[in-house]
Amino acid sequence: MIKKTFIILLIIIMNFSIEGADPENFIVEIKSISQSYLEYIPWQRTSVRNRSGNGVVINNEYVLTTADLIKNNVLVELKKQGKNNVWEGYVLHADYDAGLALVKPVNDEFFEGLEVPEFSSNYSKGSPLTIGRRLSDGRLAYHQAALTEIDARSILYGSNIYLALKANTMMQRGGNSEIAFNNKGEIIGLCYSFGDNEVNIIPYETIENYINNYSTDEYSGFPANYLKKLPLNDDNLRDFLELTDDKTGVMIANYNMGMPYSEFFKKYDVLLKVEGYDVDNSGLIKSDKFGRIDFNILFNIDKQPGDFLNVEIFRDGKVLNEKLKLDKFNKDDYLIPDHILDERPDFIVYGGLLMSELTKSFLQEWGSEWVKRAPVKLVKKYSDYFMRKSDTKDNIVILREVFAHDINRGYQNLSYMIISKVNDVPVSHLKDVKKALNKNVEYDVIEFENTAFKVVFKRDEVLKSNYNIEKIYSITESQYFSE
Amino acid sequence: MKKLFLGVFIILFIFSINALDNDLAYATVKIFNQSQSNVAYTPWEMTGVRGATGSGVVIDKGVILTNAHVVADSRFLTIQKYDDPKKYQAEVIYAGHDCDVALIDVVENRDEFYDGVTYMELGEMPQLRAKVNTIGYPTGGNKLSITEGVVSRIEYQTYSHDGFRRHLAVQTDAAINPGNSGGPVVKNGKLVGLAFQGSTRGQNIGYFIPLFVIKHFLEDIETGEYNGFPMAGFSYEELRSPTLRKYLNVSEDYGIYVKNVVKNTPAYEKLKPGDVILKIDGNKIEEDGTVKTEWGYLNKLHLLDSKHIGDEAVYTIIRNGRKKEVTLNYFHWEPSINRSSLYDRNFLYYTIAGYVFTPLSRDYLESWGSEWFRDADFHQRYYYYEFEDIDDKRDEIIVLSKVLPDPVNMYTREFENSVIEKINGRNIRHFNELVTRFENLKVKDDVDFIHIEIEGADKPIIIPKDELEQADLRIKENYNLPSLRRVK
Numbered sequence: 001m002i003k004k005t006f007i008i009l010l011i012i013i014m015n016f017s018i019e020g021a022d023p024e025n026f027i028v029e030i031k032s033i034s035q036s037y038l039e040y041i042p043w044q045r046t047s048v049r050n051r052s053g054n055g056v057v058i059n060n061e062y063v064l065t066t067a068d069l070i071k072n073n074v075l076v077e078l079k080k081q082g083k084n085n086v087w088e089g090y091v092l093h094a095d096y097d098a099g100l101a102l103v104k105p106v107n108d109e110f111f112e113g114l115e116v117p118e119f120s121s122n123y124s125k126g127s128p129l130t131i132g133r134r135l136s137d138g139r140l141a142y143h144q145a146a147l148t149e150i151d152a153r154s155i156l157y158g159s160n161i162y163l164a165l166k167a168n169t170m171m172q173r174g175g176n177s178e179i180a181f182n183n184k185g186e187i188i189g190l191c192y193s194f195g196d197n198e199v200n201i202i203p204y205e206t207i208e209n210y211i212n213n214y215s216t217d218e219y220s221g222f223p224a225n226y227l228k229k230l231p232l233n234d235d236n237l238r239d240f241l242e243l244t245d246d247k248t249g250v251m252i253a254n255y256n257m258g259m260p261y262s263e264f265f266k267k268y269d270v271l272l273k274v275e276g277y278d279v280d281n282s283g284l285i286k287s288d289k290f291g292r293i294d295f296n297i298l299f300n301i302d303k304q305p306g307d308f309l310n311v312e313i314f315r316d317g318k319v320l321n322e323k324l325k326l327d328k329f330n331k332d333d334y335l336i337p338d339h340i341l342d343e344r345p346d347f348i349v350y351g352g353l354l355m356s357e358l359t360k361s362f363l364q365e366w367g368s369e370w371v372k373r374a375p376v377k378l379v380k381k382y383s384d385y386f387m388r389k390s391d392t393k394d395n396i397v398i399l400r401e402v403f404a405h406d407i408n409r410g411y412q413n414l415s416y417m418i419i420s421k422v423n424d425v426p427v428s429h430l431k432d433v434k435k436a437l438n439k440n441v442e443y444d445v446i447e448f449e450n451t452a453f454k455v456v457f458k459r460d461e462v463l464k465s466n467y468n469i470e471k472i473y474s475i476t477e478s479q480y481f482s483e
Numbered sequence: 484m485k486k487l488f489l490g491v492f493i494i495l496f497i498f499s500i501n502a503l504d505n506d507l508a509y510a511t512v513k514i515f516n517q518s519q520s521n522v523a524y525t526p527w528e529m530t531g532v533r534g535a536t537g538s539g540v541v542i543d544k545g546v547i548l549t550n551a552h553v554v555a556d557s558r559f560l561t562i563q564k565y566d567d568p569k570k571y572q573a574e575v576i577y578a579g580h581d582c583d584v585a586l587i588d589v590v591e592n593r594d595e596f597y598d599g600v601t602y603m604e605l606g607e608m609p610q611l612r613a614k615v616n617t618i619g620y621p622t623g624g625n626k627l628s629i630t631e632g633v634v635s636r637i638e639y640q641t642y643s644h645d646g647f648r649r650h651l652a653v654q655t656d657a658a659i660n661p662g663n664s665g666g667p668v669v670k671n672g673k674l675v676g677l678a679f680q681g682s683t684r685g686q687n688i689g690y691f692i693p694l695f696v697i698k699h700f701l702e703d704i705e706t707g708e709y710n711g712f713p714m715a716g717f718s719y720e721e722l723r724s725p726t727l728r729k730y731l732n733v734s735e736d737y738g739i740y741v742k743n744v745v746k747n748t749p750a751y752e753k754l755k756p757g758d759v760i761l762k763i764d765g766n767k768i769e770e771d772g773t774v775k776t777e778w779g780y781l782n783k784l785h786l787l788d789s790k791h792i793g794d795e796a797v798y799t800i801i802r803n804g805r806k807k808e809v810t811l812n813y814f815h816w817e818p819s820i821n822r823s824s825l826y827d828r829n830f831l832y833y834t835i836a837g838y839v840f841t842p843l844s845r846d847y848l849e850s851w852g853s854e855w856f857r858d859a860d861f862h863q864r865y866y867y868y869e870f871e872d873i874d875d876k877r878d879e880i881i882v883l884s885k886v887l888p889d890p891v892n893m894y895t896r897e898f899e900n901s902v903i904e905k906i907n908g909r910n911i912r913h914f915n916e917l918v919t920r921f922e923n924l925k926v927k928d929d930v931d932f933i934h935i936e937i938e939g940a941d942k943p944i945i946i947p948k949d950e951l952e953q954a955d956l957r958i959k960e961n962y963n964l965p966s967l968r969r970v971k
Contacts, residue, residue, distance in 0.1 A: 228941060234894035236945040240932045253941035372857040380865040383939060410724025410770075443730050450869065451742045452756030453720040456730040 024081035026117040027179055028063055029138055030055045030089075030103055031077040032070045039362045040400070042347040042354075043476045048074070053177035054134055055103055056187060058211060060111045066177040066192050066202070067094045067101040068156055071341045078105050079138065080114065093214060096341050097329060098162060098222055099155035099192050099202050100210045120186035121204045123147055125291065129167050131191065131199060132179040145169035145180070145199070152294035155192055155202060157341060160225050160329055161296040165189060165201040205301050213304055223307070223326035224260035225299035228253030229283035232270065242317045247272055249314060250283040250295075260327050266315060273312035274298045299326060346430045348479040350437060351462040352403040352469045353411070353446070353455065355419065357430050358382070358396040375416040377450075397427050399448070399455075403473045407465040411455050418449040431481065508565040508627050510603035511667055512539045513620040514549055514587070515563070515570065518556040523846040524884045525839070526830035527964050532558065538619030538666025539587065540674060542605065544597050548697065549665030550679050551578045551585040552644040555826040562589055564600055565627060571596045577700075577709045580826050583644040583679050584692060584700040585665075606673030608693055608778065609634045609653070617657045617678050617689070619666025632657025632687075639782040640690060643680050646845055647822040650712065650788055651781065652679075652690045659689030696788070703791060710792040713813035716748020717741050721771050722759060732804035733759050737767045739783070741800075745818075749811040755802060762799035787813075819879050819913075820870050821845055833918050834967040836946045837887035837958045838895075838935070840903065842914045843867065843880040862902045862938055879913040883937065887962050891954035895944050898937050905936040918970050925951065 031052045035045045055063035055078070063078070070076065076089035087105045094101035105111075123129070129145040149166035167180065171194075178191040180201045189201035213219055229250040232238055243249075249272040252265045272278070274295045277285035284292045299309060305328035313320050347356040356362075363382060366373040381396055399417040402408050419427045422436035423445055437444060444462060446455040470478060514537045522528040537553030539562065547562065554560060554575045561570040572591040579585065589596040609615060617630045636654035641647070655668070659678045668676040668691040676691035703710055719739040722728060727740075741758040744750050754760070761767070763786045766774050773780040790796060792815045799808050821844040832841045841847060843863055851859040859867075866880045881903050886896045903911065907924060911917045924933050925948070933946040959967055 230942045231894070234945070236891070236932075236947050237894075237942065239947055240934065240943075240945040251942055369857075371861060376861055376865045376868055379861050383861070407726075408724075410721065410727060413721075443726070445730075451720075453740055453742045454727070456724065456727045458726050458729075461726070 023117075023132055023140060023179070025113070025115045026057045027081065027132060027140065028055045028057065028114070029053075029079040029081070029134060030063070030065055030069060030177070031079070031086075032073050033075040033077070034070070034072040035074050036072040036341075037344045039345060039356075039359075039365055042345045042356065042480065051176065052134060052138075054132070054179055054190075055177070056179060056190070057111065057114045057116055058102070059116060060108065062092050062102040062104045063089075064190070064207065064211070065101055065103055066190050067096045067099050067341075068192055069177045070094060070101050070103060071096070071157075073342065076103050078103070078110060080110070081138075081140070093219065094342065095210060095219075095221060097155070097158035097160050098206055098210055099158060100190070100207065102214065118186045119204050119207065120182060120184070120188055121208075121289075122184065122186060123165070123182050123188045123203070124289070125150055128183050129169075129188070130181045130183075131167070131169055131171060132181065133171060133173075134178070143169050143171040145171070148198070150290045150293065152297045153200075160222060160300065161294060162206050162222070163203050163290070163293075163297050163301055165203050166198055167201060168198050170197060171199065209300070209302060209304070220305045221329050222300040223303050223305050224329035225296040226260060226329075227265075227271075227296060227299075229271070229295075231282045233281050241268060241270060241314070243270060243314060247314060247319075248281050249273075249279045250281065260329070261324060264322075264324055265313070268315075270314040271295070271311060272314055272319065273310075275310050305329075343482055344480055346479075346481050348430060348433055348437075349403070349466075349470070349475055350433075350478070351444075351455075351457045351465065352405045352408045352473075353414075354400045354403065355397060355430065355433055356400055358398050358418075362400075377418070378416055381418070395429050397430050397433060399446070403469055403475075405465060405469045405472070407457065407462055407469070408455075414455070417451075419446060420449045421445075421447040434479065434481070504629070506601045507603065507616075507618055507629075507667070507669060507672065509599060509601040510541045511565060511618045511620075511627060512541060512547060512600075513537075513563040514539050514553055514573075514665065515561045516554050516557050517559040519558050520556040520826070521829040522850070523830055523841070523844065524850045526832040526841055526884075526969060527966065536620060536662055537664040538621075538662065538678070540603050540618075540665075540667035540677070541597075541600050542674065543602050545588045547573070547587045547589075548677060549585055549587060550644070550677060550692075551580045551583045551826070552679070553665040554578065554585050554587055555580065555644070557827075560587065562587070562596070564596065567599075575827075577704045578827060579700045579703070579709050579711065581642070581645050581648050581711045581823065582650055582692065582696050582700055583642050584677065584697055586700075586704065603667055603669070603674045604672075605694060605698075606670055606675045608637075608695060609670050609675050611635070611637065613670055615655055615657055615668050615670050615675060615691075617655070617659055617663055617666065617668050617691070619663040619678060621658075621660035621662035621666075623660065628663075630658040632689075637693070637778045637781075639784055645823045647824075648712070649782065649784060651693055651695050651778075651785065653693045655689050655691060656687040657689060658687070659691070663689075699788065699791070710815060712788055713790055713792050713794070714748070714816065714818075715787060715811060715813070716745040716750040716816065717754050718743045719760070719772060723770050731759055731801065733761075733801055735761055737761060737769050738801070739768050739770070739772050748816050749813050753809045753811050754798065754800065757802070759801040760798055761801060761806070764796050765799075819877075820867055822867070824849070829969060831914055831969050831971065832884070833914070833921065833970060834887070834955070834958070834964065835921050835933070836951055836954050837889045837892045838883055838898075838944065838946075839885040839887065840881050840914075840917060841884045843882050843902070847882065847884065860900045860902075863900070866902065876910050877912050881911060881914055881917055883935075887958050889954055889958050889961070891946070891950050891958075892944075898940065898944060901940065902938040903935060904938045907934055915971060918968070924948075 034049045038044050053069040055065040058064050070091050073091050078087040078089045087110045089103050089105040092102040092104040127147050131143045131145050132140050135141050145167040148168045151164050152161045153164040180189045182188050189203040191199040191201050193200045249270040252269050275298050279295045285295045305326050307326050308323040311324050363370045363374045397419045401415045402412045404412045422433050423439045425436035444457040517534050519532050520530050539547045539549035541547050560573045562573045563570050571589045573587050574590045575587050577586045613634045632655045639649045640652035641649050659681050663678040666678050667674050676693045678691045680690050682688035720742050722738050722740045738759045738761040741754050744754050768783050772783050774783045795810050795812050797810050848855045848859045883901050886899050906920050935944040
C-alpha cells in the first residue's frame with residue numbers, strides 16, 4: 001500500500017514538473033542531415049551524417065534548436081510528436097558562437113496544433129530541473145537533474161563567453177538539444193553538450209537575447225566580449241601600476257590589433273568596475289542571481305552591439321569612468337578563423353599546388369595535440385595572430401601540398417609554406433592569388449615567407465597541365481571561393 | 484702429397500689468423516669513463532656521476548683513438564689493455580664532439596702501459612661489400628669480442644653524439660653494440676674506422692666513422708688544438724625544376740638554390756639568397772645537392788668536410804642570371820642557437836629575483852624528454868627550427884628556464900620556460916647584453932622596478948628593486964645555489 005502511494009506520488013511530481021502545457025505541443029523532432037568538407041581535399045565532402053534532436057516552437061514561423069545539431073546541414077526534416085508525416089525544413093539562421101539556431105519548415109501548416117511554451121530564467125544553483133531527451137524511436141523521456149553551476153564559458157565552436165549552466169543528471173547520453181525545464185514546467189534552456197553524468201545548458205537569457213536580436217531587421221549578433229583578463233594578485237605588479245590595496249580589478253591583455261575594444265583599452269589598463277559591479281582580482285563580479293561570475297557576461301547577457309557599458313578603469317594612476325560602446329562580434333575579424341562550419345574552405349589548385357587559407361580547423365587535422373604536432377611555424381602564426389587583424393595582412397595563405405606531376409618537378413617536397421607573393425602581388429588573402437594568377441605573365445612566380453626559394457611555372461605549360469592533374473587526382477574543381 | 488699440402492695450408496692459415504688477431508687485440512683497449520655533466524635547465528646543478536665503458540684503438544705511442552661520446556664530460560678515465568687486468572689512468576687530450584672522435588693518452592705508468600701494446604696501422608677507405616671486423620668490448624661479456632660483416636653503405640649520416648651535424652659514415656652488418664663504441668673496425672689487419680652508432684629502426688645496422696673523418700681529426704689537431712669541421716652558413720633547396728632553371732637563366736643541368744644565408748658566417752655577404760651554386764672548387768654540385776666522389780654521389784657537405792677551418796673554397800655561382808666566382812673563407816663561427824649537443828662545458832645562466840635565464844640550446848630543449856621536438860614550448864621549438872631565417876632583432880634567444888619560488892616572484896611561476904623579449908622596454912640581443920642590462924638597472928637610482936616582457940604573454944614580470952638584494956640572498960641560500968650566475 002505504501003509502495004503504491006509512493007509510485008502515484010512520484011508520477012504526479014513528474015507530471016507536475018513539466019506541467020503548464022503538454023511538451024508534445026511545443027517540442028518537435030528535428031532530423032539534421034549533414035555533410036562537412038575535407039580540409040585536405042577540399043573538393044570532397046565527408047560521408048553523410050544523420051542526427052536527431054529537439055526544437056522548441058518560438059512562434060508560427062520558426063523553431064529554436066542548438067547550432068551544433070544543424071552544423072554543416074544539407075537537409076532538415078521536422079516531425080511533430082505522435083505524427084508520422086515528415087516536414088521538410090531548412091536552417092533559417094545559426095549563431096555558432098552563441099550555440100543557437102533557428103529552423104523553419106517549408107510549409108507553415110506545420111505549426112497547426114502547436115503552441116508556444118513558457119520560457120523563464122527562474123532557476124538558481126541547486127534547483128531541481130527536468131531534462132527532456134529524445135529517444136531513438138522519437139518519443140520524449142524525462143530525467144531528473146539538479147543545477148550545479150552557473151558559469152561563464154564559450155559554447156562549443158564559439159570564442160565569446162556566455163552565461164552557461166551545468167546540471168547533474170543520471171542521463172547516460174545527451175548534450176544535443178535536450179530541453180531543460182524548471183520545476184514549474186517552464187523552459188530554462190537548451191542542452192548543448194554532455195559530460196560524465198552532467199549536461200551543459202544554454203540558459204534562457206542567451207535565448208531571449210538571440211530571439212530578440214533575430215526579430216530586428218538585421219541580426220547583429222552578440223557583442224564581442226573576448227577580453228583576456230590578467231589576474232592582479234601579484235603585489236609587485238600592483239605596486240608597479242600604483243594600484244592601492246583598496247582597489248580590485250584585472251589587467252586587460254594588450255593586443256595591438258584586432259582585439260575587441262583594442263582602441264578603448266590601453267596597455268596596462270586595469271578594469272575596476274563594470275556596470276557598477278566591482279571586479280575582483282581574478283576578474284569575477286558578485287551577482288545576486290548568478291553568484292561570483294566572470295565580468296565578461298555583462299557584455300552580452302542583456303546587451304546588443306551598439307549598446308553602452310559603464311566601466312571604471314584605472315589608467316596612469318587615475319580612475320576613469322567611461323562608456324564603452326559594444327562591438328559586434330565578427331568571426332571575420334580573426335586572422336586565422338577559428339572553426340569553419342557550413343562553409344566550404346576556399347582553395348586553388350594550380351600546377352598541382354593546393355593553396356588555401358590557414359584555419360584552426362586545418363591545424364586541428366593534427367588531432368587534439370595539434371599544438372605539438374602541426375608544423376611549428378603555422379602554430380606560431382596561430383598563436384601570434386589568431387585575434388589580430390592588421391592593416392596589411394588579412395589572412396595567412398599556405399601552399400598546403402603538391403600533387404606530383406611533371407610540371408611541378410622540383411617542388412614536390414614543398415608543404416605548409418606560407419605564401420608571401422604571387423607574380424609580385426603581395427598575398428594576404430586567397431583571392432589575391434587568384435587575381436595574381438590572372439595577370440598576363442610569361443612565368444608565374446610564387447614566393448614564400450622566410451625563404452628565397454620560389455616556385456616558377458611557365459604560364460602556357462601550366463595551363464596545359466592543369467586539366468591533366470585534375471584528371472589524375474580526381475580533382476573535381478580547380479578552385480572554390482565562397483561569396 | 485696433396486693431403487700434406489692441404490694440412491700445411493690449414494695450419495698456416497690458422498696460425499696467420501691468430502697472429503693477426505693478437506696484433507689487433509693488443510692494439511684494442513677497453514675504456515672506463517666516469518662522467519658528470521651540467522643540467523641545462525638548472526645550470527648550477529650537476530647530474531649524478533655515470534659510469535660507462537667503451538673501446539679504443541692505439542695507433543701510436545700517445546695516440547689512442549676512441550669516440551668523443553665515450554669520454555665526454557669525463558671526470559675520471561681509465562684504460563685496460565688486452566690480457567692485462569690492470570687499469571691505467573688516462574686523460575682526454577683532444578675531443579672532437581662534432582665528429583665523435585677523441586684522442587686520449589695514459590698519464591700514469593705510461594711506459595708500462597705501452598709495453599706490449601701494438602700500434603694499429605691506418606688502412607684505406609673500404610669499398611662496398613668489403614669484409615670488415617669490429618673489435619672491442621661490447622656488452623654481453625668482459626673479454627674482447629670480434630664480429631664480422633661487410634660494408635653495406637657509404638653516405639652522409641647524422642652523428643647522434645652531436646645530434647645535428649652530418650658527416651660521412653659507413654654502414655656495416657657486423658654487430659655493433661654498446662661498449663663497441665670507439666673500437667676499431669679493421670680490414671686486412673688495418674684500421675678502417677671507429678665503431679660509433681647503430682640504428683634501432685632496422686636490424687643489423689651499425690655505423691663506423693671512416694678514415695676520411697678520422698684523418699680530418701688527426702690533421703686538425705696538428706695545430707695544437709681542435710677546431711672542428713667548417714660550416715659554410717647557408718641552406719639550400721634542390722634545383723630540380725627545369726622551369727625554375729630556365730627562369731634563373733641556368734643553362735647547366737646541375738646546381739642548387741641558396742635559400743637562406745646566416746649572418747656572420749663564411750657565406751654571409753659572399754652568397755645571397757637566390758644564388759645558384761654550380762660548383763665548389765670546380766666540383767659540380769648536382770641538382771639534388773650531391774657531388775660525385777670515389778665512393779659514388781655524396782652530399783655536397785663532403786666538399787666542406789674535405790676542408791679545415793682557415794681554408795678557402797671557390798664557389799661558382801649564378802646571380803641575377805650571370806655567372807661569377809666567390810671565395811669563401813671557412814672561419815670558425817658559433818651558431819646563435821646551438822643545435823648540436825654540447826659537452827665538456829657548463830651552461831651559462833643568470834639569476835635575478837629567482838628568475839633563471841639561459842640561452843636557448845638543443846641541450847635545453849632536450850630536457851623536455853625524448854619527445855622534446857613535440858613537448859617543448861612551441862615558441863622555443865619555433866626559434867630552434869626557424870631562428871636563423873627570421874630574426875633581425877636578436878642574435879640569440881634567451882629563455883626564462885625556471886622560477887625559483889620566493890615571495891618576490893609569487894604569481895609569476897606560469898612564465899617558466901618562456902622566451903624573453905624585452906627588459907625595461909628594450910629588446911635584448913644576446914645573453915651578455917641581458918647580463919649588462921640587469922646589472923645596470925640594479926644600480927640605476929631612478930629605476931624602481933625592473934620589468935621583463937615575455938613573448939606571447941600579456942603582462943610583464945615586475946621586480947621591485949628595493950626587495951631585490953634581500954630576495955637574491957634568500958634565494959641563493961634556500962635553493963643552495965653555488966652562484967647566482969655563470970656568465971662569459
